[in-house]
Amino acid sequence: MFPCLDQSNASLVGITGLKYDASVTTYNTSLYVSYLDEPNIRDGINAVGMYGTLEISTLTKDKPYITYRYDSFTDFPTDGLYQAGNYSSTNLFTPTTDTYIYVDPKVIDSSGSTYYVTIDWVA
Numbered sequence: 001m002f003p004c005l006d007q008s009n010a011s012l013v014g015i016t017g018l019k020y021d022a023s024v025t026t027y028n029t030s031l032y033v034s035y036l037d038e039p040n041i042r043d044g045i046n047a048v049g050m051y052g053t054l055e056i057s058t059l060t061k062d063k064p065y066i067t068y069r070y071d072s073f074t075d076f077p078t079d080g081l082y083q084a085g086n087y088s089s090t091n092l093f094t095p096t097t098d099t100y101i102y103v104d105p106k107v108i109d110s111s112g113s114t115y116y117v118t119i120d121w122v123a
Contacts, residue, residue, distance in 0.1 A: 024080060027118040028057045029067065038110050047111035054102045056118050059095045064121035067091045067102065069114065076115050092121055 032053045039045035059065060068087040070076045077085030091102050108114045 022080075024082070024119055027059060027065065029116050029118045030055045030057075031114075031116060033108065035110065041111050047109055049107035050110055052104045052108050052114065054104065054116060054118075055099060056095075056102065057099045059098050059100060061095060061097055064092065064094045065100075065118055066121045067093070067116055067118040069104065069106070069116055071112065071114055073113055073115065082117050082119055 032055065034051040034053075035048050038050075039048055041047050054067065056065070056067065066083075067090065068082050068085065069089045069091075070085060071088045075086040075088070089104075089106055091104075093100055093102065
């Protein structure tokens with residue numbers, strides 16, 4: 001929801017109230033969106049659909065991982081059990097380097113919120 005990022009210098013948004021399981025390793029997952037001039041929906045301007053590209057780093061080459069997408073803070077698990085949460089999609093991957101780029105095919109609505117978490121894949 002607008003305004004969420006400073007157009008000239010935005011790199012991280014901190015969110016409290018979401019619990020992480022300390023026994024589960026999570027990996028740096030940065031989101032870049034395709035639309036940098038997010039409309040101010042509070043002024044009656046329509047929301048837009050944005051595409052997200054994730055850069056996931058601090059990985060180990062040839063080791064499997066999974067990224068979970070949650071389309072609302074109410075869907076993000078409050079107990080840290082990501083695989084049991086109300087996720088909307090997943091991406092299972094095995095990187096060939098320590099960084100992996102993923103272009104999410106699902107649109108992100110600029111009037112909502114989307115969260116990602118990447119963990120080790122355990123079959």
